[in-house]
Amino acid sequence: MIAYLFPGQGAQTPDFLHRLGGADPHPAIHKTLDEASEALGVDVLTLDTATSLASTVAVQVTLVIAGVAAARALADEGIAPHAVAGLSVGAYGAAVVAGAVEFAAALRLVQLRAQLMENACPHGYGMLAVLGLNEREMTRAIAESGAAVWIGNLNAPRQIVLSGSDDALATIRDLVLSRGARKAERLAVSVPSHCVLMEDASIRLIEAARTVRFDAPRIPYVGNRGARVLRSADAIRDDLATNLRYPVRWHDSTVALSELGMSVFVEMPPGRTLTSLAADALPDAASIAMEAGSVSSAAARVRAACRQQQD
Incomplete structure (x- = not known):
């Protein structure tokens, strides 16, 4: 069974939307980019430049766009997930693919989410x-x-x-390295996500999410806060609106997917961090990143992995 994994901030690189689907992007990718541009009122292909990606808003909306576009393209190739999970803002793409919220509505919520996070801590913050x-x-x-x-x-x-x-991150970096940490590196994230500093932003996002229609997901959706399968519209709305405030238990989420019977993990673009984590946590499972190459080649790799897992 197949689980789709949707990455969060830090996975982005300049021009990653332009690279979706390789040299000959799939029609579903073009359609999704056009739909996103209409929903946000901007050409989203202007948002993945190195300059644009200095903005948390640009990063978060483009990550969701990339994940949904890739999932739709795979669907046209006959590949569909049996469960989904997304790390941080990636959870919005997961919710769209699970059928819990419409794409345009999710993008507008993400846009607001990122603006609230930037406003809460505009300068001098990040993640390590x-x-x-x-x-x-x-x-x-x-x-x-x-x-x-x-x-x-x-x-x-x-x-x-x-x-x-x-x-504060510089202080703790020195200490953890002295305590035996192998590595301590800053991420390409300019806001302090998933902590109490996002309390007020979360309250405002909860209010906004109440005005958005959510439906029960068609497939299991594993949430960020509790790493549990969420099957109701209200539970997913709450998870999306509050995950910026609380720690993401990603390892536990991956294990929860495995316990559901998922044995093929496919990471939506960009990046391959989540498949690397899945491979470490679940060495008997297959882990595939869609980071580069054509949609047809990714679909072929997923089919081959499913056959191998069945043997």
């Missing part, structure tokens, strides 16, 4: 990925440092992302 310490060790290091940082993402048992100000 730490490899080599577990959650308990990280919690102890944060407490002893006295730095105003928070755990934002639990991507793997020993891959944790912290949120906070530039100064």
Whole structure:
């Protein structure tokens, strides 16, 4: 069974929307880009330049566009997921593909989400990925440092992302490296996602989400906050509106998908971080990134992986 994974901020690179589908993009990709441009009132192909991607708004909306476009193109090739999950803003693409919310409505919510996050912490903040310490060790290091940082993402048992100000992240970086962390690197994210600094932004997003129609998903959707399967419209609305405020338990989400019977994990573009994490967490599963190449070649790889898992 196939699970689609939708990446969050940090996966973006300049011109990644232009590279969707390779040298000869699939018609579904063109259609999705046009639909997104109409929904947002801007040519979305102007949003993936290096300059544009300095904006959290541009990053978040283009990531959702890329994921939905790729999923639709695969659908035209006869490939469909049996379950979905998305990391942070990727959850919006997952919800669209699961049939829980319309694409245009999701994009407008994402646009508001990103604007609220930028306004909450416009300068001097970000996120730090730490490899080599577990959650308990990280919690102890944060407490002893006295730095105003928070755990934002639990991507793997020993891959944790912290949120906070530039100064606080610099302080905790030095400490975790002295405590045995193998690596501590800043992400390409200019806001401190998934922590208390997003409290007010989350409250406003909850209010906006109440005006948007949500439906029960057609397939299982695994949420960010609790890493549980969410099957009702209200549960998914709440997950999307509040995930900017609470830590993302991504490793647990991947395990939840496996427990549902998913054995082929396909990462929507851009990037391959989520498939790498899935391969580490579930070595017997197949992990495929759609980062580059044609849609037809990606579909062929998914079919081959499904056959191999059945053998």
